[in-house]
Amino acid sequence: MRPVTTSRTSLPLWIIALIVFGVLAILGITIGLLVHFLAVEKMVYYYQGSFKVLDIPYNRNYERETSPENNYVSKILETKMVDAFQRSSIYRQYINSQVITLVPESNSMTAHIWLVFKASRSMKENTRRRIESILRDMLSDHSGSLTTEPNSLKLVEISKANAEKIINNRCGRRARMSATYDRVKGGSSAREGEWPWQASLKINGQHYCGASLISDRYLVTAAHCFQKTLNPKNYTISFGTRVTPPYMQHYVQRITIHEDYIPGEHHDDIAVVLLTEKVLFRNDVHRVCLPEATQVFPPGEGVVVTGWGALSYNGKYPELLQKAPVKIIDTNACNSWEAYNGLIQDTMLCAGYMEGNIDACQGDSGGPLVYPNSRNIWYLVGIVSWGVDCGKINKPGVYMRVTAYRNWIASKTGI
Ligand code: ARG
Secondary structure, three states, X not given: OOOOOOOOOOOOHHHHHHHHHHHHHHHHHHHHHHHHHHHHOEEEEEEEEXXXXXXXXXXXXXXXXXXXXXXXXXXXHHHHHHHHHHOOOOOOXXXXXXXXXXXXXXXXXXXXXXXXXXXXXXXXHHHHHHHHHHHHHHHHOOOOXXXXXXXXXXXEEEOHHHHHHHHHOOOOOOOOOOOOOOOOXXXXXXXXXXXXXXXXXXXXXXXXXXXXXXXXXXXXXXXXXXXXXXXXXXXXXXXXXXXXXXXEEEEEEEEEEXXXXXXXXXXXXXEEEEEOOOOOOEOOEOOOEOOOOOOOXXXXXXXXXXXXXXXXXXXXXXXXXXXXXXXXXXXXXXXXXXXXXXXXXXXXXXXXXXXXXXXXXXXXXXXXXXXEOOOOOEEEEEEEEXXXXXXEOOEOEEEEEHHHHHHHHHHHHOO
């Protein structure tokens, strides 16, 4: 038998301590990461759903996204949803909820909804069930003016990309923007994606006018923007908060100027532009809503004008898109002797301040004057057209009144 020699020396105590410490540290970090990953870190989840609203006589106007009927019912349902979620136990996870479309049937309609919540990964399934039960309770509650059917409720999770696509295909909505915009005296720089319908109309690559995207191929702008040349080949349309470099650039196929526009005069200063190719909508590039011809925008209403026009009369031009909060001015007041002394027609609209200061200016022409309705959906109410100087006392900006040209736009574009 061979004698066994135990020559192995045992490890010093400090090495053992080090190994134990190392193992514990790795274990701790792993558990910490796992807890953070599953329970602490909040993920954003998107949902699409639908339910039935009963006892509503058929009216095809419900389907049209800008009709008063659609806005009326959508607003009621949206208010019901916000209230339900904000009064619930998951109010802290709630981010947004909207009615996307209404589909009328013979004596009822289906409302398609869109929801955003945040939740930790481990609570995801639980959150989904809570959302469903809150909505079901809301639909069973018939204290309001609408009868809703709780058993018709459907709810599925959708990807972020699909959720954004749904919003970007609707007019006048912004997927990422909060419900409010900053009211800043004078103009201030726009944030990325804040005015996704704003375009720059360029002549030979130089910014010349503003324009607004109203579908995936049409824009509206001012007729006087085409004084230099009528050849579509000289123009490009670009999107993005910077004129250079833009997010994307498009070519012009056709320019349609209002038949009654007379160069040098101020009336009927409107044109539509058809692009050679479709615009692919994305968060920061999509269309604005057109108001119905009958919609009224009363004096005093807050609106916003945006553009890359001069910062002052004959002054510098900005790099970044500017926004200026203004107010609709009563046409009679605007026609007063101190102001425009009768030059303002019914097809025009004054916006700004009689005290001056905040106004559109040279290079803003053709661009949008927009109004957010109570659902925070943005409508094109005016097209920058003319004014005396910029921001002068009693000389507010004058815009083409889009409601007056709503049927003309439809006749040229089918929109
Ligand atoms: N006509 C000018 C243009 O071509 C726009 C005038 C707007 N003026 C004003 N004060 N709001 O850009």
